[in-house]
Amino acid sequence: MKVSVIGTGYVGLVSGVCLAELGHTVFCVDVDTVKIDQINQGITPIHEKGLADLLKKNVGSRLTATADLERAVHETELSLIAVGTPFDGQEIDLSYIRHVAEKIGDALKSKSAYHVVVVKSTVVPGTTDTVVTPLLESASGKKAGPDFGVGMNPEFLREGEAVVDFMSPDRIVLGACDTRSLSVMQALYAPFESVDILSTNSKTAEMIKYTANSLLATMISFSNEVGNLCKKTGKVDVTEVMQGVHLDKRLSPIIDNGRRIVPSFTTYIEAGCGFGGSCFPKDVKALISYGKSLGEPMGLLDAVIKVNQAQPRQIIAMLEKHFPSLDGVHITILGLAFKPETDDMRESPAIPVIQTLLNRGAQLCAFDPVAKDEAMKLFGEDTIQYAKTLGDALAQPQAVVLLTRWDAFKDLARLIQPMKPQPLVIDGRRMLDKNAFDRYEGIGM
Ligand code: UGA
Numbered sequence: 020m021k022v023s024v025i026g027t028g029y030v031g032l033v034s035g036v037c038l039a040e041l042g043h044t045v046f047c048v049d050v051d052t053v054k055i056d057q058i059n060q061g062i063t064p065i066h067e068k069g070l071a072d073l074l075k076k077n078v079g080s081r082l083t084a085t086a087d088l089e090r091a092v093h094e095t096e097l098s099l100i101a102v103g104t105p106f107d108g109q110e111i112d113l114s115y116i117r118h119v120a121e122k123i124g125d126a127l128k129s130k131s132a133y134h135v136v137v138v139k140s141t142v143v144p145g146t147t148d149t150v151v152t153p154l155l156e157s158a159s160g161k162k163a164g165p166d167f168g169v170g171m172n173p174e175f176l177r178e179g180e181a182v183v184d185f186m187s188p189d190r191i192v193l194g195a196c197d198t199r200s201l202s203v204m205q206a207l208y209a210p211f212e213s214v215d216i217l218s219t220n221s222k223t224a225e226m227i228k229y230t231a232n233s234l235l236a237t238m239i240s241f242s243n244e245v246g247n248l249c250k251k252t253g254k255v256d257v258t259e260v261m262q263g264v265h266l267d268k269r270l271s272p273i274i275d276n277g278r279r280i281v282p283s284f285t286t287y288i289e290a291g292c293g294f295g296g297s298c299f300p301k302d303v304k305a306l307i308s309y310g311k312s313l314g315e316p317m318g319l320l321d322a323v324i325k326v327n328q329a330q331p332r333q334i335i336a337m338l339e340k341h342f343p344s345l346d347g348v349h350i351t352i353l354g355l356a357f358k359p360e361t362d363d364m365r366e367s368p369a370i371p372v373i374q375t376l377l378n379r380g381a382q383l384c385a386f387d388p389v390a391k392d393e394a395m396k397l398f399g400e401d402t403i404q405y406a407k408t409l410g411d412a413l414a415q416p417q418a419v420v421l422l423t424r425w426d427a428f429k430d431l432a433r434l435i436q437p438m439k440p441q442p443l444v445i446d447g448r449r450m451l452d453k454n455a456f457d458r459y460e461g462i463g464m
Contacts, residue, residue, distance in 0.1 A: 124158025354423025
């Protein structure tokens with residue numbers, strides 16, 4: 020099948036490259052000509068595990084990048100819209116979506132063959148039907164349904180695992196305006212024969228995406244609230260509490276010989292310093308604001324955001340317990356990215372923690388295996404000392420604060436044990452053995 024993917028951000032490019040790998044002929048469209056040149060040379064403008072190899076394999080044969088949206092629409096049967104939908108604090112910004120919908124509509128004016136337009140960007144329920152479709156119709160002078168197809172196909176790609184998530188999907192959700200659009204969308208995913216496909220309308224598909232992310236975010240804030248209560252309670256460790264909760268057979272089903280299946284989503288029921296990234300905070304806030312616009316108070320999701328915003332304060336409170344004044348205290352921050360295996364610092368809990376510590380006059384050293392450049396963009400080059408290795412970061416701290424679950428930090432006990440005196444260790448992700456250190460503080464204990 021011939022497909023055009025509009026937008027070469029992490030969703031668009033991963034989708035385009037993976038669809039080419041599945042055997043489709045793909046045009047990746049972007050307005051950024053620098054990106055287009057890079058893609059056509061087999062260079063990925065973003066860092067995503069496994070993407071570079073697949074791009075190199077398919078570029079020039081099944082995959083081409085272009086700025087010519089009209090030609091891409093004319094030469095393909097289906098277009099995926101994968102442009103950004105940033106949240107402006109009140110609602111998601113649909114200007115990129117609107118612009119692309121108009122351009123596709125323009126192109127459809129002069130195309131006689133049937134074409135299906137599919138929204139892949141995360142948008143609030145109703146956007147495809149009430150914003151995208153009318154723009155396509157007015158720009159093309161044609162009617163959705165009889166003249167062209169429209170659909171919504173949310174993505175479920177984790178940053179850092181996006182290629183694996185695309186090539187081995189757990190589900191495919193297809194929202195469509197009619198059966199003809201749906202059958203073209205099904206053909207796109209025909210290579211995934213045994214994957215569960217949920218076919219529905221576009222509005223439901225849009226709601227599924229927000230609901231999926233909101234559930235995971237809710238689990239994190241729930242665990243953090245319980246963790247904070249455990250800390251106040253004393254002699255109760257949230258990790259043990261959650262182990263007890265995990266043993267519920269509805270969360271970890273018992274199969275033959277008493278063996279348990281531990282679904283990976285249960286890792287979201289672990290206390291920590293909060294969630295971040297470009298998806299959870301934005302999507303939960305957008306769903307709240309959408310709900311309120313319809314008169315639904317969205318009290319639970321409001322609380323999910325409030326708990327998350329307050330969570331970095333737990334880190335500061337643990338430091339204050341040991342240092343009445345943080346002025347001049349040497350503190351090492353381990354982990355800057357919002358999660359491991361990425362340099363993305365958007366909405367990372369490290370940002371409010373570092374900002375507060377700088378305001379209090381602490382002397383900061385930071386180490387992250389890949390996010391140093393991003394941190395420098397946010398905090399400048401001189402406010403924080405950036406260590407090259409984990410060992411260097413441990414040269415002289417009075418306290419070490421772990422904020423990202425990088426595997427490399429598992430080595431911390433071995434490096435800290437010989438130090439005399441040992442620094443205070445604050446475990447913001449509960450990934451360390453609390454008994455391995457002389458002075459340890461963790462979230463939720
Ligand atoms: C998330 C969803 O997991 C994807 O299914 C979805 O497609 C994507 O958003 C999106 O909307 O595009 P992502 O933001 O890349 O993916 O990251 P996650 O790995 O889910 O992590 C999100 C936050 O949850 C991070 O701050 C992370 O530290 C935290 N987290 C993650 C946990 O606290 N526990 C975990 O077990 C995993």
